[in-house]
Amino acid sequence: MTANFTITARDGRSRARAGVLRTAHGEVTTPVFMPVGTRATVKALTPAELQEHGASIILGNTYHLYLQPGHELIARRGGLHRFMGWGGPILTDSGGFQVFSLVYGGIADEVKGRRPQHPERLRDMVRVTEEAVIFKSYLDGSRHVFTPERSIEVQHALGADVIVCFDELPPFRAGYDYTRESMERTHRWAARCLATHQQREGANLPNPGQLLFGIVHGGVFADLRQASAEQIGGMAFDGLCIGGSLGANKAQMYEVVDMTVPHLPDRLARHLLGVGDVDDLLEGVARGIDMFDCVSPTRLGRHGAALVRDRERGWKLNVDNAALREDDGPLQAGCGCYTCRHFSRAYIHHLFRARELLGIRLVSLHNVAFLLDLMAQTRASIAAGRFGELYAEWLGKPL
Amino acid sequence: MTANFTITARDGRSRARAGVLRTAHGEVTTPVFMPVGTRATVKALTPAELQEHGASIILGNTYHLYLQPGHELIARRGGLHRFMGWGGPILTDSGGFQVFSLVYGGIADEVKGRRPQHPERLRDMVRVTEEAVIFKSYLDGSRHVFTPERSIEVQHALGADVIVCFDELPPFRAGYDYTRESMERTHRWAARCLATHQQREGANLPNPGQLLFGIVHGGVFADLRQASAEQIGGMAFDGLCIGGSLGANKAQMYEVVDMTVPHLPDRLARHLLGVGDVDDLLEGVARGIDMFDCVSPTRLGRHGAALVRDRERGWKLNVDNAALREDDGPLQAGCGCYTCRHFSRAYIHHLFRARELLGIRLVSLHNVAFLLDLMAQTRASIAAGRFGELYAEWLGKPL
Numbered sequence: 001m002t003a004n005f006t007i008t009a010r011d012g013r014s015r016a017r018a019g020v021l022r023t024a025h026g027e028v029t030t031p032v033f034m035p036v037g038t039r040a041t042v043k044a045l046t047p048a049e050l051q052e053h054g055a056s057i058i059l060g061n062t063y064h065l066y067l068q069p070g071h072e073l074i075a076r077r078g079g080l081h082r083f084m085g086w087g088g089p090i091l092t093d094s095g096g097f098q099v100f101s102l103v104y105g106g107i108a109d110e111v112k113g114r115r116p117q118h119p120e121r122l123r124d125m126v127r128v129t130e131e132a133v134i135f136k137s138y139l140d141g142s143r144h145v146f147t148p149e150r151s152i153e154v155q156h157a158l159g160a161d162v163i164v165c166f167d168e169l170p171p172f173r174a175g176y177d178y179t180r181e182s183m184e185r186t187h188r189w190a191a192r193c194l195a196t197h198q199q200r201e202g203a204n205l206p207n208p209g210q211l212l213f214g215i216v217h218g219g220v221f222a223d224l225r226q227a228s229a230e231q232i233g234g235m236a237f238d239g240l241c242i243g244g245s246l247g248a249n250k251a252q253m254y255e256v257v258d259m260t261v262p263h264l265p266d267r268l269a270r271h272l273l274g275v276g277d278v279d280d281l282l283e284g285v286a287r288g289i290d291m292f293d294c295v296s297p298t299r300l301g302r303h304g305a306a307l308v309r310d311r312e313r314g315w316k317l318n319v320d321n322a323a324l325r326e327d328d329g330p331l332q333a334g335c336g337c338y339t340c341r342h343f344s345r346a347y348i349h350h351l352f353r354a355r356e357l358l359g360i361r362l363v364s365l366h367n368v369a370f371l372l373d374l375m376a377q378t379r380a381s382i383a384a385g386r387f388g389e390l391y392a393e394w395l396g397k398p399l
Numbered sequence: 400m401t402a403n404f405t406i407t408a409r410d411g412r413s414r415a416r417a418g419v420l421r422t423a424h425g426e427v428t429t430p431v432f433m434p435v436g437t438r439a440t441v442k443a444l445t446p447a448e449l450q451e452h453g454a455s456i457i458l459g460n461t462y463h464l465y466l467q468p469g470h471e472l473i474a475r476r477g478g479l480h481r482f483m484g485w486g487g488p489i490l491t492d493s494g495g496f497q498v499f500s501l502v503y504g505g506i507a508d509e510v511k512g513r514r515p516q517h518p519e520r521l522r523d524m525v526r527v528t529e530e531a532v533i534f535k536s537y538l539d540g541s542r543h544v545f546t547p548e549r550s551i552e553v554q555h556a557l558g559a560d561v562i563v564c565f566d567e568l569p570p571f572r573a574g575y576d577y578t579r580e581s582m583e584r585t586h587r588w589a590a591r592c593l594a595t596h597q598q599r600e601g602a603n604l605p606n607p608g609q610l611l612f613g614i615v616h617g618g619v620f621a622d623l624r625q626a627s628a629e630q631i632g633g634m635a636f637d638g639l640c641i642g643g644s645l646g647a648n649k650a651q652m653y654e655v656v657d658m659t660v661p662h663l664p665d666r667l668a669r670h671l672l673g674v675g676d677v678d679d680l681l682e683g684v685a686r687g688i689d690m691f692d693c694v695s696p697t698r699l700g701r702h703g704a705a706l707v708r709d710r711e712r713g714w715k716l717n718v719d720n721a722a723l724r725e726d727d728g729p730l731q732a733g734c735g736c737y738t739c740r741h742f743s744r745a746y747i748h749h750l751f752r753a754r755e756l757l758g759i760r761l762v763s764l765h766n767v768a769f770l771l772d773l774m775a776q777t778r779a780s781i782a783a784g785r786f787g788e789l790y791a792e793w794l795g796k797p798l
Contacts, residue, residue, distance in 0.1 A: 040749065041753075046741075073724070077746070083749075085746070326476075342447075344482075346476055353468070354438045356442065357760075
């Protein structure tokens with residue numbers, strides 16, 4: 001097996017590293033942030049815009065695509081790349097996270113507007129057995145059974161370049177015992193995913209050469225994280241995701257990453273699932289993470305929060321703020337995105353006040369470009385041996 | 400005074416003509432369709448997209464911009480071009496149409512979501528005197544007084560290349576007497592607009608060289624249309640709009656145009672206000688109209704109706720239709736727009752079913768591009784002496 005990931009540079013003062021992930025639709029230089037295209041679209045943006053602003057890989061959600069429009073329909077259209085008009089690499093998650101997080105309310109935003117009137121009824125909507133997860137569709141209440149095998153089949157049909165093992169997401173407040181039990185089940189599911197992937201690889205898949213990433217669990221418990229890292233890291237995966245509960249706050253998330261990364265094999269790319277705040281990206285890179293994804297830049301864009309280089313304000317500028325009414329500057333001085341090259345804060349403020357869709361477009365695009373640019377700076381700084389300086393400049397503290 | 404409009408070709412079998420309108424921000428070849436950017440944005444589209452798809456002039460609504468964000472704010476930003484990032488020609492209407500049509504419900508769509516609960520109260524919202532129109536803001540109920548002088552001042556502040564005289568829009572069901580009375584008042588207002596424009600032209604206006612178009616009224620009455628065409632056409636305007644009530648249906652609208660155009664001076668550009676259906680564009684061109692504007696392509700786009708070359712179905716394809724679920728073709732075969740070059744009907748159907756903003760973007764862009772392309776074909780056909788063939792191909796009947 002040819003290695004699909006090559007480390008090209010390492011930081012001397014941290015676990016940060018730069019690399020290249022080779023996929024069937026091209027190379028991805030890491031560390032990388034991938035915009036999320038939940039339902040075969042990065043919300044409000046076109047593939048051309050994403051490409052022009054430096055996106056090299058995007059993420060699609062297996063759970064959503066399976067329910068709507070359906071993986072078989074997408075396969076009949078020639079796969080996800082062709083369906084959504086994105087010619088570059090795609091990663092699909094396994095569906096596990098969303099089957100569960102929908103129940104726990106963790107991704108309420110993504111289903112806003114379709115949420116049942118009585119959230120308590122969601123408790124009836126998912127059940128886990130050793131064999132499978134049985135869940136009801138948030139769209140029409142129809143009953144679905146997802147197994148590890150099924151998740152891989154669905155991801156084969158979608159045809160993403162990187163696919164991910166099916167996992168159980170334990171409730172955030174699960175204690176040690178349930179977290180271990182769930183982790184062990186996820187490990188057994190990992191073996192089933194890998195076997196299914198290997199068996200089907202010879203078949204006439206729409207997108208040959210798909211990479212399968214394992215997923216490390218263990219919640220916030222150091223011994224479980226180590227056990228999972230060693231177990232999943234020892235299997236024949238093409239890369240690794242850090243999933244499961246990442247803790248109650250950023251400090252705990254960084255602890256979880258620190259519990260996990262040292263036990264992962266160095267040679268595989270590492271993806272920290274669902275993380276994308278500015279500080280989390282830099283802290284994650286410092287801890288040896290190569291890949292990130294998050295809905296935040298487009299979600300913030302829809303709500304009129306622009307990412308800016310302002311640590312004190314959580315890296316956000318509320319474009320609805322009256323102080324922007326006559327501000328002729330761009331969202332972020334020096335930003336090279338289409339939005340910042342052509343439009344003022346005053347104009348974008350007007351668009352949000354007038355509830356114009358163009359406002360959502362322009363801020364979403366800026367936010368995605370902002371994180372892509374931050375990651376480009378990060379890669380360059382690692383290559384140049386000055387990641388510590390970049391980290392300190394952004395976070396206002398030494399690495 | 401240098402002529403601002405040059406006729407470059409005429410059709411031998413109709414009143415159709417091709418020409419060039421010269422403005423402070425560049426030349427516009429006619430016949431032309433202008434996308435409408437009501438509130439300083441052509442809804443959901445960027446200036447770059449409009450330009451790439453052949454838009455040469457866009458329209459802004461004085462009434463909306465006056466209320467939000469305010470013409471003075473826009474002037475302080477350097478004018479409407481700079482504020483909205485559109486470097487080409489812009490036409491602003493006078494505000495008259497919308498002050499009134501809002502009351503009559505004619506543009507309900509544009510204020511949807513903000514309409515008062517009790518439409519009858521709108522009757523209290525506008526009052527006409529010889530001097531002025533007094534109206535309440537649909538945004539906050541604040542009281543405003545618009546005079547012909549004020550409309551010109553506001554349009555000078557916005558800085559569009561083509562500005563339009565302030566007019567009264569009589570209710571659709573107004574009889575002959577009121578229509579004549581209103582027309583005569585609009586004529587007196589035309590003189591006041593012209594005088595104000597001429598007086599202020601020496602002043603330090605943000606965008607010198609603004610062209611002032613007169614507006615012809617007279618409802619559906621042939622003698623009034625002739626009188627208005629002669630009166631307004633005889634004044635020192637840089638171009639002419641056909642406004643007021645255009646009748647109850649398309650047939651009556653074509654009659655109104657036929658009552659009016661023969662009485663207009665040949666040398667001035669003629670704009671048929673607020674018209675943009677496929678058949679209306681071709682019928683208008685055949686009757687000697689040079690300029691059109693309409694919100695329809697973007698409004699249809701928001702509602703999932705794509706413009707297609709299908710006369711039988713009113714030139715519309717409902718992208719929500721289940722028949723498109725597995726349709727791999729583009730919205731319109733042969734269309735060169737970004738949407739049709741990259742995305743299938745199946746994908747766009749999915750986007751609308753999933754209520755994704757990208758769907759609105761893609762269909763809006765296609766629709767605008769579709770009309771711009773139709774007008775490019777129209778101009779080329781007039782120049783080539785084959786407008787009759789184009790008309791017959793599209794409308795299925797001889798010119």
